Amino acid sequence: MNTNRRKLLSGDIVANAVKDSFVKLNPVTMMKNPVMFVVEVGTLIVLLMTILPGYFGTEDSIGFNLTVFVILLFTVLFANFAEALAEGRGKAQADSLKRSKQEITAIKVVNGGLKEVPSTELRKGDIVVVAQGEMIPGDGEVIEGLASVDESAITGESAPVIKEAGGDFSSVTGGTRVVSDKIKVRITSDPGESFIDRMIALVEGAKRQKTPNEIALNTLLSSLTLIFLIVVVTLAPIAKFLEIELQIPVLISLLVCLIPTTIGGLLSAIGIAGMDRVTQFNVLAMSGKAVEAAGDINTMILDKTGTITFGNRMASEFIPVGSDNARILGEWAAISSMKDETPEGRSVLELMKKQGLTYNEGLAAGGEFIEFKAETRMSGIDLTDGRKVRKGAVDAVKKWVEASGGAVPRDLDVKSNAIASEGGTPLAVAVDNQIFGLIYLKDTVKPGMKERFEQLRRMGIKTIMCTGDNPLTAATIAREAGVDDFIAESKPEDKIAVIRREQAEGKLVAMTGDGTNDAPALAQADVGLAMNSGTIAAKEAANMVDLDSDPSKIIEVVAIGKQLLMTRGALTTFSIANDVAKYFAIIPAMFTLAIPQMEALNLMRLGSPMSAILSALIFNAIIIPLLIPLAMRGVAYKPMSSTKLLQRNILIYGLGGIVVPFVGIKLIDLIVHVWI
Numbered sequence: 137m138n139t140n141r142r143k144l145l146s147g148d149i150v151a152n153a154v155k156d157s158f159v160k161l162n163p164v165t166m167m168k169n170p171v172m173f174v175v176e177v178g179t180l181i182v183l184l185m186t187i188l189p190g191y192f193g194t195e196d197s198i199g200f201n202l203t204v205f206v207i208l209l210f211t212v213l214f215a216n217f218a219e220a221l222a223e224g225r226g227k228a229q230a231d232s233l234k235r236s237k238q239e240i241t242a243i244k245v246v247n248g249g250l251k252e253v254p255s256t257e258l259r260k261g262d263i264v265v266v267a268q269g270e271m272i273p274g275d276g277e278v279i280e281g282l283a284s285v286d287e288s289a290i291t292g293e294s295a296p297v298i299k300e301a302g303g304d305f306s307s308v309t310g311g312t313r314v315v316s317d318k319i320k321v322r323i324t325s326d327p328g329e330s331f332i333d334r335m336i337a338l339v340e341g342a343k344r345q346k347t348p349n350e351i352a353l354n355t356l357l358s359s360l361t362l363i364f365l366i367v368v369v370t371l372a373p374i375a376k377f378l379e380i381e382l383q384i385p386v387l388i389s390l391l392v393c394l395i396p397t398t399i400g401g402l403l404s405a406i407g408i409a410g411m412d413r414v415t416q417f418n419v420l421a422m423s424g425k426a427v428e429a430a431g432d433i434n435t436m437i438l439d440k441t442g443t444i445t446f447g448n449r450m451a452s453e454f455i456p457v458g459s460d461n462a463r464i465l466g467e468w469a470a471i472s473s474m475k476d477e478t479p480e481g482r483s484v485l486e487l488m489k490k491q492g493l494t495y496n497e498g499l500a501a502g503g504e505f506i507e508f509k510a511e512t513r514m515s516g517i518d519l520t521d522g523r524k525v526r527k528g529a530v531d532a533v534k535k536w537v538e539a540s541g542g543a544v545p546r547d548l549d550v551k552s553n554a555i556a557s558e559g560g561t562p563l564a565v566a567v568d569n570q571i572f573g574l575i576y577l578k579d580t581v582k583p584g585m586k587e588r589f590e591q592l593r594r595m596g597i598k599t600i601m602c603t604g605d606n607p608l609t610a611a612t613i614a615r616e617a618g619v620d621d622f623i624a625e626s627k628p629e630d631k632i633a634v635i636r637r638e639q640a641e642g643k644l645v646a647m648t649g650d651g652t653n654d655a656p657a658l659a660q661a662d663v664g665l666a667m668n669s670g671t672i673a674a675k676e677a678a679n680m681v682d683l684d685s686d687p688s689k690i691i692e693v694v695a696i697g698k699q700l701l702m703t704r705g706a707l708t709t710f711s712i713a714n715d716v717a718k719y720f721a722i723i724p725a726m727f728t729l730a731i732p733q734m735e736a737l738n739l740m741r742l743g744s745p746m747s748a749i750l751s752a753l754i755f756n757a758i759i760i761p762l763l764i765p766l767a768m769r770g771v772a773y774k775p776m777s778s779t780k781l782l783q784r785n786i787l788i789y790g791l792g793g794i795v796v797p798f799v800g801i802k803l804i805d806l807i808v809h810v811w812i
């Protein structure tokens with residue numbers, strides 16, 4: 137996908153969009169857009185009056201009618217072109233994904249033996265073996281082994297990632313390639329339902345459904361259209377009664393100028409382009425609704441480690457407590473970490489090496505490894521001689537030691553608080569009922585976080601940092617990063633509680649996560665962004681997946697969502713304001729055609745009634761392609777509160793929407809008037 141990311145518009149996409157503009161003329165598809173459908177019907181009526189003038193008694197105005205027909209046809213084509221262009225990039229991406237999704241031969245485990253089968257025959261629950269150099273035949277979970285996998289087909293990231301059985305890095309995606317070693321994979325999706333299939337459907341827009349916001353706006357636009365339709369239709373008998381002759385093409389021109397064709401023509405392009413901007417950013421949104429929800433977010437829940445900080449929490453120092461020394465402390469710290477595969481655990485062994493410390497590996501032989509869990513906040517090993525070794529969050533280790541009758545060294549709190557108040561994470565190391573000291577885990581706040589949170593605050597978004605770390609470390613990092621609020625010593629279930637609490641206050645909540653224990657919270661949040669490196673459960677619960685697995689991207693996703701909503705609002709304002717201005721051009725012209733004295737109403741001093749009508753109509757048509765770049769790129773966006781934004785936009789797009797057509801129509805009239 138990355139290869140396509142920078143290529144905004146290619147010649148192919150434009151050529152295809154031109155072709156699609158005609159295909160989309162099909163009235164059945166057109167009917168989904170009532171505003172433009174009305175224009176299309178008007179176009180057909182004017183066409184009939186042009187080619188069958190004898191039948192309609194319109195011989196005198198064939199030239200005028202033909203011109204109106206051509207302008208109306210282009211109005212519809214321009215709107216179709218906008219939509220086709222917005223769809224084009226997604227289609228191009230889908231094509232390149234489809235190419236990467238060739239049929240693969242899978243090595244399936246059948247009755248203990250191995251059998252070659254086409255990947256299309258794999259079903260949920262099947263077990264396959266994938267060796268070095270082979271393509272993984274379907275989405276699944278590694279159940280045996282460890283391998284490095286090249287996921288560039290999906291993420292565009294060429295560095296291979298490690299996939300291994302158990303834990304948070306066990307999910308693999310069909311279509312990616314094993315570059316070293318061999319793994320056994322349990323398939324987790326049926327044909328046609330894989331991640332790549334879902335990605336293709338998404339970027340292709342095949343499953344694009346209108347969002348609630350779009351439906352509401354569409355209803356408003358349709359109602360406006362209906363009202364103007366009634367007004368224009370009733371105008372005919374009134375005019376007749378007043379003995380004013382109003383020709384049907386003129387009435388149709390009036391109608392097309394009055395109904396909100398600008399936004400009607402650009403609405404779906406704005407939505408598709410918004411989704412597309414998210415995709416270009418390597419985030420897959422499962423629905424347009426999710427992207428729009430991102431634009432309305434009030435509260436953002438963020439992890440500390442890896443989101444706000446770099447997350448490579450490294451052991452940097454052994455700090456003994458009581459009467460112990462760093463050598464003994466280091467030894468127990470190392471033994472507790474021998475099988476701890478977390479970055480924290482590995483860093484303890486690295487620190488040992490760096491400090492030239494040694495330990496008796498044999499001590500751990502045959503021991504039972506205790507894996508780190510967010511619930512216990514400890515990890516370690518139970519030795520065969522009965523001794524239990526633990527390292528973990530200070531309060532957790534304190535409780536564990538006290539439970540077996542041990543005492544807490546007096547200098548423990550002072551020393552751990554010193555680490556915490558520097559923003560570091562202290563891990564206490566204990567054997568049975570004795571605490572030996574602390575491991576100082578260092579982590580740094582990512583640069584620029586303060587500015588980003590400041591921006592979020594200006595948008596009126598509250599940020600809450602959730603961390604399993606102790607309150608002092610949490611407070612230090614929270615202050616340094618500038619988040620509004622934090623929750624320390626939080627367990628996975630605390631996240632869902634925070635989300636529910638905020639939602640009960642009527643707020644929309646966004647969060648990121650990657651673990652299986654994040655899945656319920658990801659599902660509960662209005663915007664849940666899962667990391668592609670995360671578990672299948674997390675990815676299925678979330679409504680967005682970040683292919684680059686960068687949790688801080690949620691901030692940009694919110695900005696894109698806001699921009700989408702703003703673009704739609706701005707162009708709606710512009711479109712409706714525009715129509716007001718066209719009123720002043722076309723109504724006086726229409727009546728002047730019948731009653732020359734009405735010329736006094738010609739405030740814009742347009743050349744002739746005919747040229748006034750045509751100029752308004754031409755302006756109405758060309759404003760659509762002129763605004764396509766804005767619809768696709770989105771309006772410029774500055775973080776500020778919604779009320780301020782609204783005021784600013786009404787000023788720019790409302791006032792601008794009234795002024796621009798006056799100038800535009802006048803200029804077009806100067807040309808058209810000479811011409812006819």
Ligand SMILES: Nc1ncnc2c1ncn2[C@@H]1O[C@H](COP(=O)(O)OP(=O)(O)OP(=O)(O)O)[C@@H](O)[C@H]1O
Nearest residue numbers: 439440441478508510513514515528529603604605
């Ligand atoms: N490998 C480990 N062994 C023992 N204890 C650990 C280990 N990793 C972390 N801890 C302790 O457990 C606590 C909770 O860890 P957890 O991963 O749940 O949250 P966190 O990483 O601190 O915060 P966040 O939610 O921001 O990722 C940590 O603050 C630390 O004190």
Ligand SMILES: [K+]
Nearest residue numbers: 392393395397
């Ligand atoms: K219009």
Ligand SMILES: [Mg+2]
Nearest residue numbers: 439441442604
């Ligand atoms: Mg963590």
